[in-house]
Amino acid sequence: MxxxxxxxxxxxxxxxxxxxxxxxxxxxxxxxxxxxxxxxxxxxxxxxxxxxxxxxxxxxxxxxxxxxxxxxxxxxxxxxxxxxxxxxxxxxxxxxxxxxxxxxxxxxxxxxxxxxxxxxxxxxxxxxxxxxxxxxxxxxxxxxxxxxxxxxxxKIISDIGIVGLPNAGKSTLLKAMTNARPRIDSYPFTTLNPNLGVLKSDTNSVVIADMPGIIEGAHEGKGIGLQFLRHIERTNLLIVLIDISASDPMNQYDALLNEFRQYKTELLEKSRVVVFNKIDLLDRVPQFDLKEKTFYISALKETGVDALVEHLENAN
Ligand SMILES: Nc1nc2c(ncn2[C@@H]2O[C@H](COP(=O)(O)OP(=O)(O)OP(=O)(O)O)[C@@H](O)[C@H]2O)c(=O)[nH]1
Ligand SMILES: [Mg+2]
Structure with missing residues (x-):
């Protein structure tokens, strides 16, 4: 539907x-x-x-x-x-x-x-x-x-939102962590609407939303724009997903935060973790020094996903 x-x-x-x-x-x-x-x-x-x-x-x-x-x-x-x-x-x-x-x-x-x-x-x-x-x-x-x-x-109700540029691997990460089976493909804007998945642990279940990709200028309507960001307004935590194999990962990060700022500054006040994805494509994984908690993973090979899941369960 x-x-x-x-x-x-x-x-x-x-x-x-x-x-x-x-x-x-x-x-x-x-x-x-x-x-x-x-x-x-x-x-x-x-x-x-x-x-x-x-x-x-x-x-x-x-x-x-x-x-x-x-x-x-x-x-x-x-x-x-x-x-x-x-x-x-x-x-x-x-x-x-x-x-x-x-x-x-x-x-x-x-x-x-x-x-x-x-x-x-x-x-x-x-x-x-x-x-x-x-x-x-x-x-x-x-x-x-x-x-x-x-x-x-x-405004969808979810605990955690996954945001990032197109193709960063957001849907792949949702699939690795939850029961959801979102569409995954190698072209940008595969996801056009939020997908929901449930991360179940012994004690509770956490709803995670995978968002469409954001590009620079989204607040001016570029790409799919920022309309759908209202669906993460109610979340407690954001996963900012960065493709570490693409050029200048930190530049991606700054561009994303800038779009959030243009949408609603409140989004910047939410707790967030920064997840660098696609480490399987690199021989040497660079480390970034950020004030947020960071993770280095491969959503595709499911490397490092357990540590992230553990953190999310405790954070919620
Ligand atoms: N090598 C490698 N490829 C990955 C990894 N994660 C995702 N991919 C690939 O990257 C492409 C994009 O993955 P998606 O999960 O559709 O990315 P997305 O961020 O949801 O993309 P949009 O919905 O278009 O914004 C696919 O071809 C995936 O197979 C990873 O950890 N390693
Ligand atoms: Mg997607």
Whole structure:
């Protein structure tokens, strides 16, 4: 299924049904009391967190979501039926915005957010009896539903993000560390959307996201741009992956940090480790002196990956 991380949807809740004005009619009971029932509540539109979902694709397919209206109350104190609710299932990490103001976010499986509250049913005349008015001729109208246009944005939930230039071996590293089987190829921009993998240890499991490649000028829209970086905004730790066999590894590193800075300086404040990959291609592996923790690995041959995994498990 297509990975879609932004969608616009229209939601409309149902109006509440009107309360009823009615009087009891029975043989030999000349003046029965009021018996108008209440109107039903209008249906609401909900967004529901669903851990099985990974994309907002379905929301694109069905942008209009309308809940049912409440039925009007009837005589003999019969309630109107409530309107049908509508539940829209979304992946965990979904953010809901109304006119660019956040309405809420959905982080847990089964979590529900009211996107459009249904109208309230009106009360029937049976409610309005008083000592001075034994035969009320008034009932309430139901309140109207609401219509909204919502922007839905997905920010994947993961603990660790792998970032680097195209072809650095990010997907190969994800494959070496987790159960994920991402596409790997020798041309740049093989990965177009984030891939998720789970690193399981005895005590916990850590979700790792492999990102599309970043190139210099990405913040100006070069390559795939930096849009997808929002998916690592929630991570605790970044793996900055550098191809040590390519020319000037430190230059790659500076270029990446510079793009992060252009995107959001907060990304620079995240803890990170720097991983130099493809050491199998070199006879002599140069060492770099960085303030971050560094690792020298071959994701392809799985050399040095165990030490990295151990560090990640303890860091999370
Ligand atoms: N020799 C060697 N090749 C590697 C290593 N890691 C990855 N590669 C190769 O490098 C190429 C790119 O690997 P990917 O894992 O697709 O790289 P990526 O960073 O995910 O690339 P994009 O998704 O395009 O940004 C593939 O041909 C891999 O087989 C490594 O440790 N050693
Ligand atoms: Mg890739």
């Amino acid at each position: 297509k990975f879609i991380d932004e969608a616009k949807i229209f939601v409309q809740s149902g109006a509440g049904g009107n309360g009823c004005v009615s009087f009891r009619r029975e043989k030999y009971v000349p003046r029965g009391g009021p018996d108008g029932g209440d109107g039903g509540n209008g249906g609401s539109v909900y967004l529901v967190g669903d851990k099985e979902r990974e994309t907002l694709y379905d929301l694109r397919l069905k942008p209009h979501n309308r809940a049912g209206r409440g039925q009007h109350g009837k005589g003999k104190k019969m309630y109107g039926r409530n309107g049908r609710d509508v539940s829209i299932h979304v992946p965990l990490g979904t953010l809901v915005l109304e006119e660019d103001r956040p309405l809420g976010e959905i982080l847990k499986d089964g979590a529900r957010l009211v996107a459009a509250q249904g109208g309230k049913g009106g009360r029937g005349n049976a409610h309005f009896v008083s000592s001075t008015n034994q035969a009320p001729r008034n009932a309430e109208e139901g309140t109207p539903g609401v219509t909204k246009t919502l922007k839905i944005v997905l």
